[in-house]
Amino acid sequence: MARWSFPLVPDTNFAEGSTYSYRRKHVYVEEGVVLARSCVAEGQVVLGRGTTVGANTRIWRSVIGRDCKIGEAPAAPVRGRRERPLMVSRRSGSRAPPRRRQRGD
Numbered sequence: 001m002a003r004w005s006f007p008l009v010p011d012t013n014f015a016e017g018s019t020y021s022y023r024r025k026h027v028y029v030e031e032g033v034v035l036a037r038s039c040v041a042e043g044q045v046v047l048g049r050g051t052t053v054g055a056n057t058r059i060w061r062s063v064i065g066r067d068c069k070i071g072e073a074p075a076a077p078v079r080g081r082r083e084r085p086l087m088v089s090r091r092s093g094s095r096a097p098p099r100r101r102q103r104g105d
Contacts, residue, residue, distance in 0.1 A: 010046055019049065030066070039071070 010020040010028040019031040028046045036055040041047070046063045053059065054071025064070065 020046070036071070 008014065009022075010018070010030075011022040013020060020028045021030075022028055023041075025042060026044045027041045029041075030047060030049040030051075032049045032051075033047045034052045035041075036053060036057065038055045039053045039057040039059070041053075042058070042060045044061045045059050047053070047059075048064060048066035048068070050067040051064050052069045053064075054069075057071040059070070
């Protein structure tokens, strides 16, 4: 999963019907994955189609198949707002997204 076997990595979608995309820090996510805002995926993770990852969940060095449910189900997305697709942890260990700067900061 660390791209050592390129070109045989998930995001080449060599298997029929696979739709993986590569994210930072060796995280592969297939279409249709639902992630809670507070979940964290770190290094060498593969998430299959239809998988749901709940709040306050940390996934590390794992391969999760299709249609799996991990943790509590995330809340339904608010109409008109798009859920962030994935939050990869920073080295500092912070899980919160960067704060938007206010006028006068």
